[in-house]
Amino acid sequence: MKNIIVRLRNIEKIYGGKSVIDHLNLNVARGEFLTLLGPSGCGKTTTLRMIGGFEDTDGGQIFLEDKDVAGKTPNHRGVNTGFQSYALFPHMNVFDNVAFGLVEKKVPKAEIKKRVDEMIELVQLQGMEKRMPSQMSGGQKQRVAIARALVNRPKVLLLDEPLGALDLKLRKQMQFELKELQKKLKITFIYVTHDQEEALTMSDRIAVMNEGRIEQLGTPVEIYNHPKTKFVADFIGESNIFEAYIEEKKGSRISLVMESGKVELNAPDFEYDEMVYVCVRPENMKASMEPREGFTLRGTVMEHIFVGSTIKTIIELPSSQLVKMTNPPENEVIPVGTNVYLHWLPQKTVVMHTREDRVYEIIEGAGNEKEEQ
DSSP states (O other): OTTEEEEEEEEEEEETTEEEEEEEEEEEETTOEEEEEOOTTSSHHHHHHHHHTSSOOSEEEEEETTEEOTTOOGGGTTEEEEETTOOOOTTSOHHHHHHHHHHHTTOOHHHHHHHHHHHHHHTTOTTOTTOOGGGSOHHHHHHHHHHHHHTTOOSEEEEESTTTTSOHHHHHHHHHHHHHHHHHHTOEEEEEESOHHHHHHHOSEEEEEETTEEEEEEOHHHHHHSOSSHHHHHHSSOOEEEEEEEEEEETTEEEEEETTEEEEEEOTTOOTTOEEEEEEOGGGOEEESSOOTTBOOEEEEEEEEEOSSOEEEEEEOTTSOEEEEEEOTTSOOOOTTOEEEEEOOGGGOEEEEOOOHHHHHHHHHHHHHHHHO
16 A cells, blocks of 8 residues: 555545435545546535545545544645635735745745745746736636645645636646646646546546545546446546347347347346446447448437537437437538438447336337337
């Protein structure tokens, strides 16, 4: 466990009799950029605040460098926290804002100047030391807030939606700058966001949270290409998710029956007659005039949407489910109203277990309709 700097063990948080963090476990490696990602109310900010000491836990333990920090105040935990609001002192210039924590700790003046100058250079604000917050842009204020947090040389930097108030272009620029800064300093960052693209762009690992639990923990590539649950597949990027059951299994090869057709592929970890979700990303979806081997899914082209680098095509299945397909603009566009067959590379399929009764009812209902016909 030498490389682990933060450990959460069975963390609980209860508000109004309701559990908002449910026995959560998490290890964060030294020097890692880890993102807590999820929708509003999933518990990501509460988790961050408990690590930082701004919220007490109702159960479990938090360890920083193998020391239990229960009961310790934020300034005695070796962490610093940055918020979306920047929280800069309006009556202080840039230099004094960055230096504030060091002044409070009574660090010698020469050391304060040296460390503040280093940080201002690192966040590229040289020449702005005497500016007041009211004279700065949103991106510049954010850099000041980050410099102020980093000048204390924390072991862990906690960031709660720090780029949320910025416009899209500046936000993307700051994502890159923040990641480069973290690489240079080799400080552990724990970052909270609800923005999937932001998480995929910046993180070494992502913890996808839902209702106070971690649904999946992995690298951006693992999370995107191999989601383990329907929630993760639906929340990270765009997905086409089909409900199906396994009609036949021969060795590792299975035959999946959906409302609108069949698909055959290799999936050794699934059983005959099991209910499953099938996930295919829009960029992996293909359409043709004739059915392809192993696929009988069909639908009608309903709409094309130009989104800059891609054309998004919407295809409606007989079940009324809408399927999304993306292609480069230079590809030939299939006319609206055309009946097409859908297919994809079998290795680009993600099959997920489910035991939801609703799925059984939908599939069984579809089967009964076929028998009546």
